[in-house]
Amino acid sequence: MNTMWYRAFWSLLTISILVIAVGVLLKLPQLMEKSANPSLNKAAVGPDTPYIVLGMGCFWGAEKRMQALTGVLDVEAGYAGGDILNPSYETLHDTEASIQAGKAVKNHAEVVKVYYDSRQTTLEQVLIRFWESHNPTQGNRQGNDIGSNYRSAVFYRTDEERQWAEKTRAIYQANLKTAGIAAPITSEIASLRNYTSAEAYHQDYLEKNPLGYCGLGGTGVAYFDPDMPVRTENPHSTQVAAAEQNWQQIKLNAKEQLIAFESVECGYCKQFDKEVLSAWKNPISIVSTNLTIPPDGWKLSQALFATPTIVLFRDRQEVARYTGYQGAQHFRKWLGDAALSN
Structure with a gap:
């Protein structure tokens, strides 16, 4: 009788430990994000x-x-x-x-x-x-x-x-x-x-609410004071000059290209990256960026206002866009419809 109780006790304890461990692992990304700034106190x-x-x-x-x-x-x-x-x-x-x-x-x-x-x-x-x-x-x-x-x-x-x-x-x-x-x-x-x-x-x-609404963010222009020493901490955004340089380093298809405009604080962007970008198989090329401007010469039909916004360009002109994220299936349906549009 004591042996049965002993085994039951340790089985229950083992299950409890596993449940706690799984919970910690599930919360780990959120905990890591929360501690990104060690000064918060x-x-x-x-x-x-x-x-x-x-x-x-x-x-x-x-x-x-x-x-x-x-x-x-x-x-x-x-x-x-x-x-x-x-x-x-x-x-x-x-x-x-x-x-x-x-x-x-x-x-x-x-x-x-x-x-x-x-x-x-x-x-x-x-x-x-x-x-x-x-x-x-x-x-x-x-x-x-x-x-x-x-x-x-x-x-x-x-x-x-x-x-x-x-x-x-x-x-x-x-x-x-x-x-x-x-x-x-x-x-x-x-x-x-x-x-x-x-x-x-x-x-x-x-x-x-990590998937809560978060606006687009800044202009993409970094603050630069010519009289101030170079900052050791990277700015939130990137200077437009550097942004253009980055675009030049990325191979884009001027005929047909998807660009996903994202931001580092955007929970839906992370979900989109995980569920869509990580398994991308569509023949239309896609790139993601935290910049708020397209490459030089590429034209948006209207201003961006929230992330993620995925824009389909043809001949460097916007022809369709998808703002927000409602799941991989919903996005793929939009993409299928957009790909068939003129």
Whole structure:
């Protein structure tokens, strides 16, 4: 009897260990991604920890991008810059509807409050990541998210923060001009007011929902200050000059080519890569990139706004696109229909 109990006990213990091990293995990619920035440490944030409040469109993707910068301790999603006290997610959308109806009221922007360790990074580096990680020329929108609640903004608390925001804006505007982007930066630079932390379900959203929506990201132009030493940390995006050089190194079929525009924070992109690209057998060639611009001379029919976006080019002109990812079967059906189109 004791022997039977002993065997049953060890069998149960073995099964339990295996279940735990499998669970750890399944969670390992997420855990590795979460620890990509060893500086992240909410517990290290205190009343004197420096921070800056930034508007970069939808705060889910903005939070993820700013969390990746070494030296950032925590990033909190919130609302700032509007007239209403204690706003909520619903408040922003209701206020935007009122603005469209002609009401004279200023809406809050979706923002992220970026806490950083000044021993590991600087306000300048945080602002550089900000400029590189979204498109600051789009006015009251960011990609497909339209409205003043999605505007680009830097909300400062001190004159020093204001000066850094204006200085880095001027440098990045020059970078865009050099890259051939003539559009002016529209980012609001204003004193912080009426900041409110967003609801709990918005915090660390893409960590809890790795397949959640994430906008396209930056312009593809890296921040470059000719008076600043070369950074040791790779920028979030790639300079357009380098991007063109990279495109030149990739063999493309001008007659018919698929290009998958992706981003490093995009959970759906990783799923697409795993389920589709890793087993690619279609005769149409495909390449993937984290750039937000096609090769020189290749024309999009409309701006990209989210990832992944897979574009079919013929004679360097877009003829069809697939935005988002709804599974391999759904994508292959789209591709079959697109391949038959004229």
